[in-house]
Amino acid sequence: MHEELVQIINGAVPEAKAQLNSAEIGDSSITVDSSAIYKVCETLKNNDKFNFNVLQVISGTDFLPEGEEGYLELAYILASFTKNHEVIIKTKLSRGSDDNLPKIDSLCKLWSAANWLERETYDMIGVDFVGHPDLRRILTSSNWEGHPLRRDYVVQEIFNGMVVNPPEKMNLEDQQFGVKTNADSLSNKNPMGI
Numbered sequence: 429m430h431e432e433l434v435q436i437i438n439g440a441v442p443e444a445k446a447q448l449n450s451a452e453i454g455d456s457s458i459t460v461d462s463s464a465i466y467k468v469c470e471t472l473k474n475n476d477k478f479n480f481n482v483l484q485v486i487s488g489t490d491f492l493p494e495g496e497e498g499y500l501e502l503a504y505i506l507a508s509f510t511k512n513h514e515v516i517i518k519t520k521l522s523r524g525s526d527d528n529l530p531k532i533d534s535l536c537k538l539w540s541a542a543n544w545l546e547r548e549t550y551d552m553i554g555v556d557f558v559g560h561p562d563l564r565r566i567l568t569s570s571n572w573e574g575h576p577l578r579r580d581y582v583v584q585e586i587f588n589g590m591v592v593n594p595p596e597k598m599n600l601e602d603q604q605f606g607v608k609t610n611a612d613s614l615s616n617k618n619p620m621g622i
Contacts, residue, residue, distance in 0.1 A: 457516035466533040480506035483539035488553035492579035532561040552577040
């Protein structure tokens, strides 16, 4: 199926330069040029044979090898519930900076599910989805600084007067939550210990 999808993509959207990535472990994927992501997904959604009518996932990964500039990789998992198959479409973006985030076209016009998926990717990885109707943070506060899943992200010690990453994350009471110390609490009369 993947080889045929690469041919369909390259025939309909030659600028995508689609390539098959066979995986030794896990699922194979198709890599496309980031500038063509909207056209590629539109082609796959509207193809009668494959009918990828569902966007299940958008995930972002920051690859930052030591001493290199690195890149961001977005993976889109598309599925067809009517044809019972799925495909992973991947694309690479430059890392950009907080002042100049990497840009890619939004898929909100194709799938409404893209709305929150793109907002999460924007919030955690720092990608600007061009054409998104409401691109704002979804997991962190609106005035949060940086993107927490970036490899070079520095955790803020204090945010709005709150300690973000305390050295002692749990007190003894919290650690013992749910632990029964009284053997009588596990009697036959009350097997749940309640």
